[in-house]
Amino acid sequence: MLNIIEHQDLTLFNTFGIKAKAQKFVSINSVLDIKELILKEKIFGNKILILGGGSNVLFTQDFDGWVLHNEISGTDILEENDDFVLIQAGGGENWSDFVDYTVAHNLWGLENLSLIPGTVGAAPVQNIGAYGIEQKEHFTNLEAINLKTGEIISFTNNNCLFGYRSSIFKTTEKGNWFILNVTYRLNKKSHPVLNYAPLKAAFTEVDQKNIKASDISQKVKDIRNSKLPDPKVLGNAGSFFKNPVISQEQFKLLQGEFPEIPSYPQENGTVKVPAGWLIEQSGWKGKKYGNTGVHDKQALVLVNHDNAKGSEVKKLALQIQSDIKNRFNITIEPEVLML
Numbered sequence: 001m002l003n004i005i006e007h008q009d010l011t012l013f014n015t016f017g018i019k020a021k022a023q024k025f026v027s028i029n030s031v032l033d034i035k036e037l038i039l040k041e042k043i044f045g046n047k048i049l050i051l052g053g054g055s056n057v058l059f060t061q062d063f064d065g066w067v068l069h070n071e072i073s074g075t076d077i078l079e080e081n082d083d084f085v086l087i088q089a090g091g092g093e094n095w096s097d098f099v100d101y102t103v104a105h106n107l108w109g110l111e112n113l114s115l116i117p118g119t120v121g122a123a124p125v126q127n128i129g130a131y132g133i134e135q136k137e138h139f140t141n142l143e144a145i146n147l148k149t150g151e152i153i154s155f156t157n158n159n160c161l162f163g164y165r166s167s168i169f170k171t172t173e174k175g176n177w178f179i180l181n182v183t184y185r186l187n188k189k190s191h192p193v194l195n196y197a198p199l200k201a202a203f204t205e206v207d208q209k210n211i212k213a214s215d216i217s218q219k220v221k222d223i224r225n226s227k228l229p230d231p232k233v234l235g236n237a238g239s240f241f242k243n244p245v246i247s248q249e250q251f252k253l254l255q256g257e258f259p260e261i262p263s264y265p266q267e268n269g270t271v272k273v274p275a276g277w278l279i280e281q282s283g284w285k286g287k288k289y290g291n292t293g294v295h296d297k298q299a300l301v302l303v304n305h306d307n308a309k310g311s312e313v314k315k316l317a318l319q320i321q322s323d324i325k326n327r328f329n330i331t332i333e334p335e336v337l338m339l
């Protein structure tokens, strides 16, 4: 039986800790729950927000539609051989707990993605990535239900059109699907990915053969904890902006002026530059604006110091965006969904 709650307070359902209300709020615990909502309540066509851990959303006002909270749980090994495991997790499973589970079972693949807030179902939507890997590298498929028809289909890795913090669920298929479960293919054999410089540095003295997935996971947690605020202590949604990608020509000009600018050359000849660096150079790092501000250890993270309104955070984000445009002629796009 579905429990549809009206005017649900969302403060505890978003890691920014912003006060906002949902007109209607439903917990989805099973395929049956979501089918009932689609077929009996006919929610398609209304404003719908699928909420996982609420770690990538900024409420700038009350949400005048349906919030579907994905609480589908369960972790299953679907297939296993000497080399690989196919492991499936419910869309509502906590991502970080899922990674810990895989690491505890000596499975390789997701350890660099330790401690990322959010749910398993949200991971492919924005193709989460950190410390040298993206979830797409181990993703095999997901099952999702069509919010209009109730049809369940499997999306393969190719179908998802994964890009940097992007997938088909953020682009052409936005708003059409509810993700039920996700399957990853993980290695049983050692497979350390240490191309992120600070991670590499931490393991230079160690023989690669002796590194365990749990060692990398722990180091990633240490790095994250040193830079990124814990949402339970200081409201935030991780990186607020995506790292912009610019042309080689524009990068050369910029490098002429700022020789120390960090950069990540892309396969197609463009260059990704860290938005955190641009924001820090512009003097925003650690600045407080009323109840909101820019984190003092990572300029890409905006924080809720004390009961900030979503609109205040948005105003700060727009100011930073326009300042970066004026100084560097670079447009930084929000990674966080502003509603």
Ligand code: EPU
Binding pocket: 129, 130, 131, 132, 196, 227, 228, 237, 238, 239, 240, 241, 242, 243, 262, 274, 275, 276, 277, 278, 280, 285, 297, 298, 299, 300, 335
């Ligand atoms: N930098 C600064 N000042 C800052 C922040 C960064 O100069 O305040 C410089 C750093 O010195 C470094 C470069 O920018 O040279 C990159 O910084 P960092 O390694 O901290 O990573 P990022 O590009 O700021 C991205 C992801 C993070 C992910 C890290 C590590 C995006 C939008 N963000 O951040 O993901 O954890 O790399 O892989 O791509 C998230 O998406 O929410 C997130 C936290």
